[in-house]
Structure formats: structure tokens, C-alpha cells
Amino acid sequence: MARTSTSPVPPDQPPVPKHLWKVAALSGMASYLDAALIVSISVNLAIYRDSYDMGVWMAGAISAIVTGCIAVGSLVGGRLADMFGRRRVYNLDILCFALGAIVITLAPNDIVLLIGVLVAGLAAGADLPTSLAVVSDAAPAHGRARLVSFTQVMWVLGIVVVIFLGYVLSDTGMTGARIITGHLAVAALATWQLRARLKLVDEPSDQAVEEAAAAAAPRGTALKNVWNRAALLPMVATFAYYVTWGIGANTFGQFGTYLLVTVSGASQTLATGINLAFLPIALVLTFVFVRIADTPWRDRLFYVFTVVQVxxxxxxxxxAGALVGMLVFFVLYQISNPFAGEASYKVWSQLSLPPDTRGTTQGLTYALSRGVFAGVAFVTPALMEYSASLLLWSITLCMAASGVAGVYIVRVLIARSPDAADAPANVGVARA
Known part of the structure; x- marks a missing residue:
């Protein structure tokens, strides 16, 4: 049936069943905890530096380790989920994250802090591709983009909560830092309990899962399926987009507060306040993205806002990072990011990657990208000290490259993908 309506959200768009929004929310906690962990390190970095007497290289090492561990976790977790059952890995990695967050919270020195970051980062990384695959498996074709993009709402919410806590607790030193990371442990434990009780439609029995795992053990999940053209082309393209876009997003996620304090001359309270003031814009617009995610407007708006982002x-x-310029930056960035950012990457990946290897393939793109982010994070404080202008122009070039990669994905891969072409072009028609 052809669409005749030209409105962004056609009135006949099929609703998504309520229980699937619960699946999306609990899966979205992977994104919440991923973002919250990275930003909590950013918000607390100046405090850790003073409390533990860190140099710029140690500060960079901590940021690099959290990102590097997320990379390794994504690679291993996505593969394990495809081999031994997504539901099993889905429940285990969130518990491991809680243990890591507890260690970070109680760390008496920088060595113990690094151990906690190691555990939490690995677990957060493992949960990212697994949780997205769980959502895609449960979602109907006509609502897949909405459900997947809702995890991005959780991602933004993780940033909002941590920045808010950082602002409120900005004068409390290490006590505030421990409260911020402690809330991650509580959130992870609560999510673990709720996930354990979650019932998915057509969920296989424990016996079926065990039989599938046993069958997969000798032959794996056909790694050759990852390297064929159907998987490799979208994997490379989405990686190119995510890694170039993410260098900018990850740098500001980890070092936004640090840059405002050390380069722009803002106080810790003002720096966290600036971040907090503009984040509600991103949160509201991310909800708008969810609303249009299964319509052609999703990719039409990408063209506009990738330019705004650059x-x-x-x-x-x-x-060169002056305070006035940074204020303008934050306004434009928070307006554009929901429509030309990680949400687009998540949706494009789930629509273009083959279903049987989604965990492995997206785990690879996450892992390789986060590995690059880790390397960039390691040198960022030193580069910022050497030349903030050089750092910022390098990031600008990366954002421009991400726009080019995004245009290719929309015009070539999404146009060819059966699910992608069906969902936006025939919104309102449920598959038989």
C-alpha cells in the first residue's frame, strides 16, 4: 500500500505494543550507563586530579581506559551474545557493571579507581550491542527504528542526570564524586533485577537456549557470515560514520567540563551548569527523533542537522574555546546532535546489518570506534594544553567526514535495505 500522506508522522502509523517499550527502556539502560560512566569520569576528572595528585597523562589514561574497555567489551560481548544467547549475556553484563561501579565509588586511590573503571567499562561495552540486538529481535519491522532510537533517549538521560548531579554537588569534592558514581551502581542493580523478570514474546525455553549454545560451540555463529558483502559493507560504512562523529562527541563527553575549566576559564560550578543548561534541548529533541524514526523525515533531517553540527x-x-564561543557551540550542538548523532548510527546499523550477526557486527563497529576514542582520549589533555585550537579544528574535520559517511549510508545502504526501505516508505503497514 502506498503512502499518500506527506506529514512527518502519518496518522495510520501502527502503534508499538506497550510491553515492547519496557524492553526498549530496560535495554536502553545499557546506553544510560555507558553515557553516565563516561560523563561521570569527565565531571569528576578535575576532582580526581586534585584528590589523587594526577598529572595530565594520568588524567588522559583514565579516560582512555574507560573508553578502551568499552571497546573490548563491545567486541567480546556482541560475539558471546550471538553464540550463547543474547538474553543470558543481557542479564550478566549489567551485574558486572554494578560491581565495577561499586569499586569506583569506594576507590581510596587512583589504582583502585582504574580497576573499577576496567570492570565497569568492559561490562558497559558488552551490554551495548547485546541490548540493541535484544530490542531488534523483539521489535516488529514497522516499529523497529522507534524502539531502537528510544535507547538514545536513555543515553541522553544518562548525561543529563550525571551533569545535574555534578552541578548540584560541584562544591562537595570527593563526596559528590562518590555519590555520582554510586548512583550508577544502584541503577545497574535495579536494572538487573527488572531484566531478570522480563518476559519477551516467543522467548525460547532454557532448554532451547542450552541446545542452541551447545550447537554453536563447535562451529560458532558462522564468522564467515560477518565477512560477506551483505554484512561487511554496512559494517564498514556505519563504522566510518560512528568513528568520525564519535571523536567529537566522545571528546566533549569526556572532556567538556575539563575544557571549560582549563581552557575557557570557567569554574567547576559554571562548567557543569553550562552543560546542564543545554542538555534539556537534546533530551526533548531526542524524543522528537523517536517519533519520526520510522518515517522518511528521519533521514531528511539528518542532511540539515549534520551541517548545523559542523x-x-x-x-x-x-x-579557540573562548567562553562565548563555547556557549554558541553548545546551543547548536544540542540542537543538531539528536538528528545527526548516535541515534542515527543505532538505527542505521539495526536496519542494514544482517539479523543473525547483529551482535557480532555491531560489537565490532562499537569496539573499533571506542578503541580509536580511547587513543584520542589519552592524548587529549596534553593536546588541549599544547593548543586548544588545533584540537578543535581536528575534531571539526572529523565531524565533516561523518557527514559524508552519513550521506552515503542514507542514499545507498538504507535505500537498498529491505527493512529500511519498507519501514519508512510504507509507514502504517504491518508485515504479515
Whole structure:
């Protein structure tokens, strides 16, 4: 049936069953905890530096380790989920995250802090591709993009909560830092309990899962399926987009507060307040993205806002991180990011990657990208000290490259993908 409506959200768009929103929310906690962990390190970094007497290289090492561990966790977790059951890995990795967050919270020195970051980062990484695969498996074709993109709402919410706590607790030193990371442990434990009780439609029995795992043990989940053209092309393209976009997003996620304090001359309270003031814009617009995710407007708006995003980074670069320029940057960035950011990557990946290897393939793109982010994070404090302008212009070039990769994904891969072409072009028609 052809669509005749030109409205962004056609009135006949099939609703998503309520129980699937619960699946999306609990799966989205992977994104919440991933973002919250990275940003909590960012918010607390200046405090850790003073309390543990860190140098710039140690500060960079901590940020690099959390990102590197997320990379390794994504690679291993996605593969294990495809081999031994997504539901099993789905429940285990969130518990491991809670243990890591507890260690971070109680760390008496920087060595113990690094151990906690190691455990939490590995677990957070393992949960990312697994949770997205769980959502995709449970979602109907006409609602898959909405459910997958809802995990991005949780991602933004993780940033909002941590920045808010950082602002409120900005004058409390290590006590506030421990409260921020302690809330991650509580959230992870609560999610673990709720996931354990979650009932998915057509969920296989324990016996069936065990039989599937036993069958997969000798032959694996056909790794050759990852390297064929159907999987490799979208994997490479989505990786190219995510890694170039993520260098900018990850740098500001980890070092936004640090940059405002050390380069822009803001106080810790003002720096966290600036981040907090603009985040509600991103949160509201991410909900808008969810609303349009199964319509052609999802990718039409990408064209517009990827340009806005590049302009935002140009402003920051031209002003060399001056406070006024950073204020303009934050406004433009928070407006554009929901429509030209990680949400697009998540949706495009789930629509273009083959279903049987989604965990492995997206785990690979996450892992390789986060590995690059870790390397960038390691040198960022030193590069920021050497030349903030050089750092910002380098990031601007990366954001421009991500726009080119995104255009290719939309015009070539999404146009060819059966699910992607069906969902936006025939919104409102449920598959038989």
C-alpha cells in the first residue's frame, strides 16, 4: 500500500505494543550507563586530579581506559551474545557493571579507581550491542527504528542526570564524586533485577537456549557470515560514520567540563551548569527523533542537522574555546546532535546489518570506534594544553567526514535495505 500522506508522522502509523517499550527502556539502560560512566569520569576528572595528585597523562589514561574497555567489551560481548544467547549475556553484563561501579565509588586511590573503571567499562561495552540486538529481535519491522532510537533517549538521560548531579554537588569534592558514581551502581542493580523478570514474546525455553549454545560451540555463529558483502559493507560504512562523529562527541563527553575549566576559564560550578543548561534541548529533541524514526523525515533531517553540527564545531574552533564561543557551540550542538548523532548510527546499523550477526557486527563497529576514542582520549589533555585550537579544528574535520559517511549510508545502504526501505516508505503497514 502506498503512502499518500506527506506529514512527518502519518496518522495510520501502527502503534508499538506497550510491553515492547519496557524492553526498549530496560535495554536502553545499557546506553544510560555507558553515557553516565563516561560523563561521570569527565565531571569528576578535575576532582580526581586534585584528590589523587594526577598529572595530565594520568588524567588522559583514565579516560582512555574507560573508553578502551568499552571497546573490548563491545567486541567480546556482541560475539558471546550471538553464540550463547543474547538474553543470558543481557542479564550478566549489567551485574558486572554494578560491581565495577561499586569499586569506583569506594576507590581510596587512583589504582583502585582504574580497576573499577576496567570492570565497569568492559561490562558497559558488552551490554551495548547485546541490548540493541535484544530490542531488534523483539521489535516488529514497522516499529523497529522507534524502539531502537528510544535507547538514545536513555543515553541522553544518562548525561543529563550525571551533569545535574555534578552541578548540584560541584562544591562537595570527593563526596559528590562518590555519590555520582554510586548512583550508577544502584541503577545497574535495579536494572538487573527488572531484566531478570522480563518476559519477551516467543522467548525460547532454557532448554532451547542450552541446545542452541551447545550447537554453536563447535562451529560458532558462522564468522564467515560477518565477512560477506551483505554484512561487511554496512559494517564498514556505519563504522566510518560512528568513528568520525564519535571523536567529537566522545571528546566533549569526556572532556567538556575539563575544557571549560582549563581552557575557557570557567569554574567547576559554571562548567557543569553550562552543560546542564543545554542538555534539556537534546533530551526533548531526542524524543522528537523517536517519533519520526520510522518515517522518511528521519533521514531528511539528518542532511540539515549534520551541517548545523559542523557549523557548531567551526564556531568552537574559530574562537579557540573562548567562553562565548563555547556557549554558541553548545546551543547548536544540542540542537543538531539528536538528528545527526548516535541515534542515527543505532538505527542505521539495526536496519542494514544482517539479523543473525547483529551482535557480532555491531560489537565490532562499537569496539573499533571506542578503541580509536580511547587513543584520542589519552592524548587529549596534553593536546588541549599544547593548543586548544588545533584540537578543535581536528575534531571539526572529523565531524565533516561523518557527514559524508552519513550521506552515503542514507542514499545507498538504507535505500537498498529491505527493512529500511519498507519501514519508512510504507509507514502504517504491518508485515504479515
Amino acid at each position: 557549523v557548531a564545531f567551526c564556531v568552537a574552533s574559530l574562537t
